[in-house]
Amino acid sequence: MSKSGKKDDFTLALLQSGDKLPQQERRRFLKKSLGMAGAITASGLAGNAVAGSKNTPPEVPPWSRRLGAGVLSNPYGQPSRYEANVQRRSVDWLTADRIASISFTPLGDIKGIITPSGLVFERYHAGVPEIDPQQHRLMIHGMVKRPIILTMDELMRFPSLSMVRFLECPANGGMEWRGAQMDRLQFTHGMLSCCEWTGVLLSTLLEEVGVDKGASWILAEGADGAHMSRSIPMEKALDDALIVFAQNGEALRPEQGYPVRLINPGWEGNTSIKWLRRLEIGDKPWHHREETSKYTDLMPDGTAREFTYVQECNSVVTFPCPEKPLAQPGKYFVEGLAWSGRGRIRHVDVSFDGGVSWREARFTSELTPRALTRFGLEWDWDGSPALIQSRAVDDTGYVQPTLNQLKAVRGTNSIYHKNGIHTWKILPDGKVSNVQIS
Amino acid sequence: MYRFPSVPANSLLIVLALLSAGCTQDTSDKADKTIENNIASKNDPLAGYVDNRTGYYGYGSPATTEQITGWDIDVRPDGMGLPEGSGSVEDGETLYEDKCAECHGTFGEGEGRYPVLAGGQGSLKDARPTKTVGSYWPYTSTLFDYIHRAMPFTQPESLSANETYAVTAYVLYLNDLVEDDFVLNRDNLASVHLPNEGNFVADPRPDVANERCMENCRDPGEIKIVSEVSPSAAEQTSVQEGSASPGSAADSAGNAAQKHPGEGTYQQYCSICHAVGVGGAPKLGDVTTWAARIEKGIDTLIANAVNGVTSNTGVMPAKGGFAQLSDDEVAAAVRYMVEVSQ
Numbered sequence: 001m002s003k004s005g006k007k008d009d010f011t012l013a014l015l016q017s018g019d020k021l022p023q024q025e026r027r028r029f030l031k032k033s034l035g036m037a038g039a040i041t042a043s044g045l046a047g048n049a050v051a052g053s054k055n056t057p058p059e060v061p062p063w064s065r066r067l068g069a070g071v072l073s074n075p076y077g078q079p080s081r082y083e084a085n086v087q088r089r090s091v092d093w094l095t096a097d098r099i100a101s102i103s104f105t106p107l108g109d110i111k112g113i114i115t116p117s118g119l120v121f122e123r124y125h126a127g128v129p130e131i132d133p134q135q136h137r138l139m140i141h142g143m144v145k146r147p148i149i150l151t152m153d154e155l156m157r158f159p160s161l162s163m164v165r166f167l168e169c170p171a172n173g174g175m176e177w178r179g180a181q182m183d184r185l186q187f188t189h190g191m192l193s194c195c196e197w198t199g200v201l202l203s204t205l206l207e208e209v210g211v212d213k214g215a216s217w218i219l220a221e222g223a224d225g226a227h228m229s230r231s232i233p234m235e236k237a238l239d240d241a242l243i244v245f246a247q248n249g250e251a252l253r254p255e256q257g258y259p260v261r262l263i264n265p266g267w268e269g270n271t272s273i274k275w276l277r278r279l280e281i282g283d284k285p286w287h288h289r290e291e292t293s294k295y296t297d298l299m300p301d302g303t304a305r306e307f308t309y310v311q312e313c314n315s316v317v318t319f320p321c322p323e324k325p326l327a328q329p330g331k332y333f334v335e336g337l338a339w340s341g342r343g344r345i346r347h348v349d350v351s352f353d354g355g356v357s358w359r360e361a362r363f364t365s366e367l368t369p370r371a372l373t374r375f376g377l378e379w380d381w382d383g384s385p386a387l388i389q390s391r392a393v394d395d396t397g398y399v400q401p402t403l404n405q406l407k408a409v410r411g412t413n414s415i416y417h418k419n420g421i422h423t424w425k426i427l428p429d430g431k432v433s434n435v436q437i438s
Numbered sequence: 439m440y441r442f443p444s445v446p447a448n449s450l451l452i453v454l455a456l457l458s459a460g461c462t463q464d465t466s467d468k469a470d471k472t473i474e475n476n477i478a479s480k481n482d483p484l485a486g487y488v489d490n491r492t493g494y495y496g497y498g499s500p501a502t503t504e505q506i507t508g509w510d511i512d513v514r515p516d517g518m519g520l521p522e523g524s525g526s527v528e529d530g531e532t533l534y535e536d537k538c539a540e541c542h543g544t545f546g547e548g549e550g551r552y553p554v555l556a557g558g559q560g561s562l563k564d565a566r567p568t569k570t571v572g573s574y575w576p577y578t579s580t581l582f583d584y585i586h587r588a589m590p591f592t593q594p595e596s597l598s599a600n601e602t603y604a605v606t607a608y609v610l611y612l613n614d615l616v617e618d619d620f621v622l623n624r625d626n627l628a629s630v631h632l633p634n635e636g637n638f639v640a641d642p643r644p645d646v647a648n649e650r651c652m653e654n655c656r657d658p659g660e661i662k663i664v665s666e667v668s669p670s671a672a673e674q675t676s677v678q679e680g681s682a683s684p685g686s687a688a689d690s691a692g693n694a695a696q697k698h699p700g701e702g703t704y705q706q707y708c709s710i711c712h713a714v715g716v717g718g719a720p721k722l723g724d725v726t727t728w729a730a731r732i733e734k735g736i737d738t739l740i741a742n743a744v745n746g747v748t749s750n751t752g753v754m755p756a757k758g759g760f761a762q763l764s765d766d767e768v769a770a771a772v773r774y775m776v777e778v779s780q
């Protein structure tokens with residue numbers, strides 16, 4: 001907001017984006033929803049707030065009549081104990097054990113576009129190494145003029161910068177090529193997070209070591225037991241690849257690669273090597289296990305696509321969803337997340353009838369390239385069954401495809417890069433099921 | 439002491455120099471010169487320092503050949519990076535049965551959800567393809583590289599070069615790609631071609647073209663639900679350890695206090711084998727199998743878990759292969775497993 005109390009350009013742009021209710025309709029809507037709010041309080045919310053509670057008006061709750069905990073009772077702050085249910089979860093049948101496994105971000109519970117560090121999805125191939133930053137080293141060698149070894153202190157002395165970017169496992173949604181089988185948003189789309197990442201551009205380090213003529217690939221390798229490795233094309237390294245030591249304002253979490261990791265914005269998360277110990281510059285890709293046996297997309301004709309780096313434009317409705325059903329018919333603000341590895345989100349449309357008709361949603365967060373973008377729109381649910389979908393368009397003009405369009409080209413065995421339009425079915429009682437439609 | 443009075447400004451110069459070099463398609467030599475000119479220009483207070491420093495900032499130490507050799511483990515399809523050494527199918531068989539079969543199966547068929555290594559040739563177009571070294575992987579070098587960098591699962595980077603060649607040879611043999619008298623070495627590895635090498639293609643995306651239709655986009659009568667997961671299942675979903683039930687105010691610290699002190703270690707480490715019985719490991723909760731062991735006394739069980747033990751029913755590596763665990767952590771995990779399994 002500016003001093004005059006007027007909204008700034010960005011806020012105005014957000015409010016003006018999307019499908020506007022006509023002015024008259026809006027006034028009627030506001031009037032009605034105010035009345036509605038009273039009704040909800042009487043019937044729904046009061047009951048929600050614990051029946052027979054002595055802590056709701058007109059009673060005064062005990063926490064208002066005594067002192068609370070003082071400073072430093074919790075030197076590193078934690079969420080309220082009432083938020084204990086907001087946590088990463090896993091699906092045991094997905095992997096053989098919990099060391100080489102994955103957990104999912106609770107997308108239905110997080111707000112805004114930043115994923116709190118402790119809720120960022122986990123993916124390990126040999127568990128989380130416990131690394132002493134004083135003893136960690138980053139080696140840069142290969143086709144370079146000056147191979148070097150950096151301590152963390154030395155790395156952090158280079159000019160660094162911060163960017164908000166999403167991180168998504170290319171297997172996100174990969175369990176549902178053949179049909180719906182996950183029972184909550186956390187599992188259908190939760191291999192997805194978005195953080196502010198702080199670090200040194202890889203291009204800065206390459207300038208420092210002097211890259212030889214003919215160098216075109218970089219092997220990034222982790223210090224974990226899997227020595228996780230991926231081949232990164234030089235174009236990405238010179239574009240926006242970032243050698244990251246901080247996330248959301250603090251040191252990387254161990255789960256996220258402490259003390260240092262690579263982030264390849266917009267690319268499959270697997271390439272963003274955690275616990276980074278080595279960068280080797282070469283003239284060919286290495287074709288390692290995680291870019292041949294895994295993270296390649298098997299097509300119906302038996303061929304497989306390799307080096308499928310970009311996470312294409314995608315979106316999902318986060319409210320309502322199976323974890324967040326509708327209490328009763330009435331006015332709702334439907335919400336969701338959209339993202340594209342190629343750039344900014346340009347439009348998000350929402351359908352309530354399985355894709356027959358669409359309304360453009362408003363953006364409710366800043367439009368940052370290769371970051372999560374939040375959208376929403378008003379919906380008056382009359383209690384009849386509905387099929388809710390969202391469809392994002394990015395600034396390359398790419399329109400998020402239907403799942404059937406994807407399957408027509410790729411079949412059902414490609415595992416990775418499933419970015420098809422997702423469908424939630426609203427049942428008459430307001431519960432939400434995960435469905436796929438013809 | 440660092441005498442860089444205007445580091446950010448100069449760094450910008452370098453970036454600009456590189457960018458302009460790129461735009462005019464200068465050779466990298468030329469670009470380097472441009473950088474040096476910028477750094478060592480007459481007006482630059484840094485002139486004269488350049489030659490003594492690594493790169494521009496001069497941070498870090500030169501990586502010595504010895505240091506690089508210790509970490510440079512990667513191998514490429516053309517054989518670059520392969521170490522000296524060799525290994526036979528015969529030697530590989532012994533190693534495989536000792537170190538690999540408990541997860542990957544005697545014939546590479548895979549135990550539990552651990553990867554299948556052999557078979558599946560010709561299945562890639564099937565409804566349920568089996569992707570193995572023989573049916574899917576493009577390069578033998580990848581197998582060598584991966585075994586050396588990440589296997590055995592609980593003891594990564596523990597195999598010598600000769601052992602890695604031998605295990606690689608044996609996995610090739612399990613896939614009928616080499617004979618039983620085959621010996622793999624640095625010189626012949628790149629010439630062992632895998633059947634699926636030619637079937638990898640470049641990423642052609644975007645490969646679908648949806649349209650941004652807004653009205654009457656499809657016939658409502660055609661819309662049918664083809665698969666559905668009911669929300670009632672959501673409540674039955676196994677909410678994983680550490681999670682409180684919905685609406686519960688119990689904080690995680692409270693939960694941790696109620697947990698057995700060894701449960702965390704069990705879940706994180708021991709469960710890899712003891713949840714499903716990999717390698718003859720007694721399964722958690724299997725009262726019969728545990729009874730015979732419990733008879734030996736808790737001290738013996740803990741000592742075996744800490745130091746490792748081999749019996750005719752299986753192998754327990756010292757601390758399960760997780761050397762970073764303290765003896766107390768292992769002991770607590772053993773107590774937990776005994777408690778739950780009697």
